[in-house]
Amino acid sequence: MTLPPERDSSGRFVKPEQEAPKPSDEHTHPMAKLLFGWVESPRTPLLLLLLVALIAASLIVVDLFIDRHEYKYTAFAESTGFYAFWGFSAFAIAVLSGWPLGKLLRRDEDYYGEADTKPDDVESDS
Amino acid sequence: MSGLLGQINPGLLLILVGFAGCLIPIQRVRQALMVGTPVVAIFMLAMADRGTDLATASVLGLDLVLYRVDSLSFIFGLAFLIASFLNAIYALHTDDRLQDGMALAYAGAAVAATFAGDLMTLFVFWEITAVSSVFLILRAGTKAAYQAAMRYLGVQILSGVLLLDGLAYVYKSTGSLSLDAFTSFDQPGAKFIFIAFAIKAAFPFLHNWLQDAYPKATVVGAVVLSAFTTKLAVYAFARMFPGFEILIWIGAVMTVFPVFFAVIENDLRKVLSYSLNNQLGFMICAIGIGTPLALNGAAAHAFAHIIYKGLLFMSMGAVLYRVGTAKASELGGLYKSMPWTTIFCIIGAVSISAFPLFSGFVAKAMTMSAVATEGYVIVWLMLLFASAGVLEHSGIKIPYFTFFSHDSGIRVKEAPFNMLLAMGMAAFICIAIGLPAIGGFGYGWLYGMLPCTVTAPADVCMLSGAEIKPYKPYTVDHVLTQMQLLMLAVLAFMLLKRFGLYPPEKPGTILDTDWVLRKPGYGLFKWAGTVWGKAGPAMTAFAGRIGSRTFDQIEATFSPRGALARGGLTNSMAMWSAVLLGVVMLIVLLAS
Numbered sequence: 001m002t003l004p005p006e007r008d009s010s011g012r013f014v015k016p017e018q019e020a021p022k023p024s025d026e027h028t029h030p031m032a033k034l035l036f037g038w039v040e041s042p043r044t045p046l047l048l049l050l051l052v053a054l055i056a057a058s059l060i061v062v063d064l065f066i067d068r069h070e071y072k073y074t075a076f077a078e079s080t081g082f083y084a085f086w087g088f089s090a091f092a093i094a095v096l097s098g099w100p101l102g103k104l105l106r107r108d109e110d111y112y113g114e115a116d117t118k119p120d121d122v123e124s125d126s
Numbered sequence: 127m128s129g130l131l132g133q134i135n136p137g138l139l140l141i142l143v144g145f146a147g148c149l150i151p152i153q154r155v156r157q158a159l160m161v162g163t164p165v166v167a168i169f170m171l172a173m174a175d176r177g178t179d180l181a182t183a184s185v186l187g188l189d190l191v192l193y194r195v196d197s198l199s200f201i202f203g204l205a206f207l208i209a210s211f212l213n214a215i216y217a218l219h220t221d222d223r224l225q226d227g228m229a230l231a232y233a234g235a236a237v238a239a240t241f242a243g244d245l246m247t248l249f250v251f252w253e254i255t256a257v258s259s260v261f262l263i264l265r266a267g268t269k270a271a272y273q274a275a276m277r278y279l280g281v282q283i284l285s286g287v288l289l290l291d292g293l294a295y296v297y298k299s300t301g302s303l304s305l306d307a308f309t310s311f312d313q314p315g316a317k318f319i320f321i322a323f324a325i326k327a328a329f330p331f332l333h334n335w336l337q338d339a340y341p342k343a344t345v346v347g348a349v350v351l352s353a354f355t356t357k358l359a360v361y362a363f364a365r366m367f368p369g370f371e372i373l374i375w376i377g378a379v380m381t382v383f384p385v386f387f388a389v390i391e392n393d394l395r396k397v398l399s400y401s402l403n404n405q406l407g408f409m410i411c412a413i414g415i416g417t418p419l420a421l422n423g424a425a426a427h428a429f430a431h432i433i434y435k436g437l438l439f440m441s442m443g444a445v446l447y448r449v450g451t452a453k454a455s456e457l458g459g460l461y462k463s464m465p466w467t468t469i470f471c472i473i474g475a476v477s478i479s480a481f482p483l484f485s486g487f488v489a490k491a492m493t494m495s496a497v498a499t500e501g502y503v504i505v506w507l508m509l510l511f512a513s514a515g516v517l518e519h520s521g522i523k524i525p526y527f528t529f530f531s532h533d534s535g536i537r538v539k540e541a542p543f544n545m546l547l548a549m550g551m552a553a554f555i556c557i558a559i560g561l562p563a564i565g566g567f568g569y570g571w572l573y574g575m576l577p578c579t580v581t582a583p584a585d586v587c588m589l590s591g592a593e594i595k596p597y598k599p600y601t602v603d604h605v606l607t608q609m610q611l612l613m614l615a616v617l618a619f620m621l622l623k624r625f626g627l628y629p630p631e632k633p634g635t636i637l638d639t640d641w642v643l644r645k646p647g648y649g650l651f652k653w654a655g656t657v658w659g660k661a662g663p664a665m666t667a668f669a670g671r672i673g674s675r676t677f678d679q680i681e682a683t684f685s686p687r688g689a690l691a692r693g694g695l696t697n698s699m700a701m702w703s704a705v706l707l708g709v710v711m712l713i714v715l716l717a718s
Binding site for chain 2: 026027028029031032034035036039045048049052053055056059060062063066068069070071072073074077081082083084085086087088089090091092093094095096097098099101102105106107108109110111112114115116117118119120121122123
């Protein structure tokens with residue numbers, strides 16, 4: 001007879017095995033909680049994304065009402081949201097090109113036989 | 127106002143104290159000198175008169191100008207001295223005589239070269255920067271660092287030799303060693319000097335020494351290296367090649383291609399090296415435009431860049447010092463252990479990304495504006511692309527993967543106090559020169575030092591003939607467009623991250639163009655060496671055999687027992703005498 005996974009062979013209930021233990025916060029710097037404590041909340045990434053999206057949207061909306069003046073040759077950049085479009089697509093292209101480029105150019109760390117680059121002046125116990 | 131102190135090139139003082147520092151065994155005494163000397167040097171610079179030859183010498187019949195300050199060299203020299211002061215503070219936790227001394231001598235050589243008034247003086251200090259800086263890589267003590275240091279030294283010396291070559295041509299054709307700007311590549315020596323500068327400025331395909339050597343240097347060494355060599359080359363270009371159109375295109379390419387390498391590189395000090403390349407591109411592009419506004423842009427960018435790039439290298443150095451690695455794939459969550467380093471790194475990151483209120487914003491704006499004014503639309507779009515690229519690798523990747531991202535579980539101590547102090551001061555400068563000018567504070571201080579101001583413009587500003595107009599970075603248009611560019615790029619990052627489209631950080635070596643030299647090139651040399659090793663003895667033996675055979679033949683003919691000695695004396699002697707006489711007479715006949 002097979003036991004359900006939460007009981008051991010003598011039939012006692014056991015706690016399901018924990019995944020890798022979370023690093024203890026014992027050594028966390030006191031300033032870290034104060035300055036960046038908010039980062040740890042599970043809702044932060046989504047809130048941050050919404051905040052940035054809101055700012056981005058408002059920057060484009062403001063652009064509708066402001067009559068910008070570009071230089072003669074770059075007059076096309078006066079169109080609303082040109083910089084927004086260019087910033088977004090430039091960033092996306094740069095990052096997405098990382099997929100094929102990584103495949104093409106990434107080799108083993110010891111490719112040139114120079115994998116060990118840890119300098120002598122790092123802390124001795126690190 | 128110029129006393130004796132105002133007549134000594136402050137770089138010389140740094141070099142002398144630097145070399146002396148290598149011999150001082152007492153740590154605190156040496157370090158006091160390392161920190162104090164740049165401060166004294168800044169005072170010396172402040173006392174110097176502008177636009178005159180302050181120190182001259184005559185060596186081997188050459189008239190040398192050892193010290194000359196104008197508004198172009200002033201801003202570069204001052205930036206070098208401030209960097210050298212910050213670097214000395216950053217190094218206080220170490221006790222390394224050679225590194226301390228050479229760091230100061232290296233800074234001194236860069237300063238002295240900046241204030242050189244002729245090509246020969248420039249050449250001498252150009253070479254000292256190469257020789258002194260190599261120790262900052264060697265002290266890392268690894269095999270990789272040793273090999274990279276040798277490659278670095280080779281490339282730097284090559285640059286020096288080309289400069290020497292070029293100045294010889296210039297001297298021969300004009301009889302002077304002046305640093306006057308070239309007007310065309312057809313002038314004697316112009317091409318040699320251009321390539322000499324191009325190597326140090328890490329132009330595309332000549333750039334590999336930078337990404338090869340800097341990430342393998344010591345923790346302190348990389349910070350020191352980031353400030354001087356390349357910006358000295360930028361200064362040299364601004365001095366001798368302003369307005370050369372080819373620089374516009376080279377600069378634009380330089381801003382774009384490192385972006386792609388920085389995205390996939392794992393070693394964050396190497397990412398910063400690529401980022402350095404990209405920033406140099408903006409300056410080189412501005413020098414190519416060559417108008418007063420553009421030259422101001424290049425100088426302001428160099429000044430701001432020396433500080434924020436130093437700050438970023440410092441923060442990655444602090445992480446490397448505590449954790450033992452600066453690889454993105456192994457880091458993460460370090461804000462818990464190093465919150466102050468995190469803050470300073472973020473300040474460096476937003477400065478280099480050119481967010482309003484930070485130094486990059488007021489500096490880069492002039493270059494962008496000058497490029498647009500002159501109608502280089504494609505270049506302008508490339509620079510705009512590169513601006514978003516800077517945000518990617520230096521603005522987001524560096525702080526995010528080190529201090530945030532997933533928690534690597536690494537818990538270390540905060541960086542040593544001296545490192546935090548140096549980072550804090552650099553961060554302060556990044557903000558102080560980026561703020562709007564209110565009550566004598568803000569960017570006004572930086573703009574007041576630019577080379578092309580109405581009061582005391584540098585010689586090169588006159589070349590372009592364009593009017594010198596003050597530039598205002600804080601306009602509604604500019605703030606709005608810059609914020610659009612950056613915030614939408616940040617949004618792109620968040621979306622790509624959220625949908626798992628951001629490539630993961632993986633360990634590995636990224637191939638760059640130096641592959642050609644380091645794999646097939648090195649292989650070719652190795653093959654040639656093997657062939658020579660085998661063919662050499664064979665060829666020597668062959669030559670030896672021919673030699674001995676010839677000797678045998680000669681001996682068999684002319685020796686007392688040889689062919690000619692045999693037979694009657696009269697026969698051969700008479701005949702040979704007649705032949706010789708005939709030859710002599712023929713020669714006389716022909717010659718007369």
